Amino acid sequence: MADEPVGILILDDDPGTRTALAQVLSAEGWHVEVATDARQALHLLAAGAWSLVVANVVLTGLDGPVVQILRELAEASAPMGTARRVRTLFLVPEAAAPTAQPALEQMGLPFVLKPIHLHDFLERVSDQLLEAGVLEQPIRHEFRRPTEQAPRKPAPQTTQTGRMFAPREDYYLSEEELAEWERQEAEARNRKKKPEPGGSLGES
Numbered sequence: 001m002a003d004e005p006v007g008i009l010i011l012d013d014d015p016g017t018r019t020a021l022a023q024v025l026s027a028e029g030w031h032v033e034v035a036t037d038a039r040q041a042l043h044l045l046a047a048g049a050w051s052l053v054v055a056n057v058v059l060t061g062l063d064g065p066v067v068q069i070l071r072e073l074a075e076a077s078a079p080m081g082t083a084r085r086v087r088t089l090f091l092v093p094e095a096a097a098p099t100a101q102p103a104l105e106q107m108g109l110p111f112v113l114k115p116i117h118l119h120d121f122l123e124r125v126s127d128q129l130l131e132a133g134v135l136e137q138p139i140r141h142e143f144r145r146p147t148e149q150a151p152r153k154p155a156p157q158t159t160q161t162g163r164m165f166a167p168r169e170d171y172y173l174s175e176e177e178l179a180e181w182e183r184q185e186a187e188a189r190n191r192k193k194k195p196e197p198g199g200s201l202g203e204s
């Protein structure tokens with residue numbers, strides 16, 4: 001299961017959001033592609049093997065063809081002989097939340113509210129990839145901003161409907177903070193690759 005490739009499709013028309021999410025997800029070694037509209041997303045959905053689709057609900061709509069396909073994929077059983085399932089995580093902008101949030105809850109589809117806290121978003125993604133059958137353990141990074149001396153607060157609590165309960169103030173990462181986060185992640189991965197004395201790279 002853990003050796004299966006992880007493919008993530010991002011559907012969002014905001015360049016800043018697409019870039020930030022793609023950088024964070026690619027830093028984990030996952031294959032990431034982006035679509036900027038529903039037509040392009042439908043083409044990529046048909047052409048690729050995806051583990052997760054991260055989609056802006058404004059672009060999919062609540063009753064359009066894209067959201068219907070994503071809902072069917074999320075509810076479908078895993079293919080014969082594999083544990084893999086395609087999962088979906090919707091991005092809900094604040095302006096769309098009054099309508100989209102209750103609708104997604106009623107459909108039982110997971111979502112996150114924008115603005116997005118990238119660290120918590122990564123943990124939500126890892127939870128979906130666990131359900132997709134391509135991760136064996138959730139990702140729980142010990143992350144600090146460069147200016148922080150104490151650990152961050154615990155990740156927000158979630159319900160089965162996907163609602164996130166957490167304050168969203170100070171949820172933006174600047175470009176400098178994002179670069180520092182990626183540097184810390186790279187150093188952590190490099191440390192894991194270095195063999196312990198008398199050990200080997202294959203030992204845990």
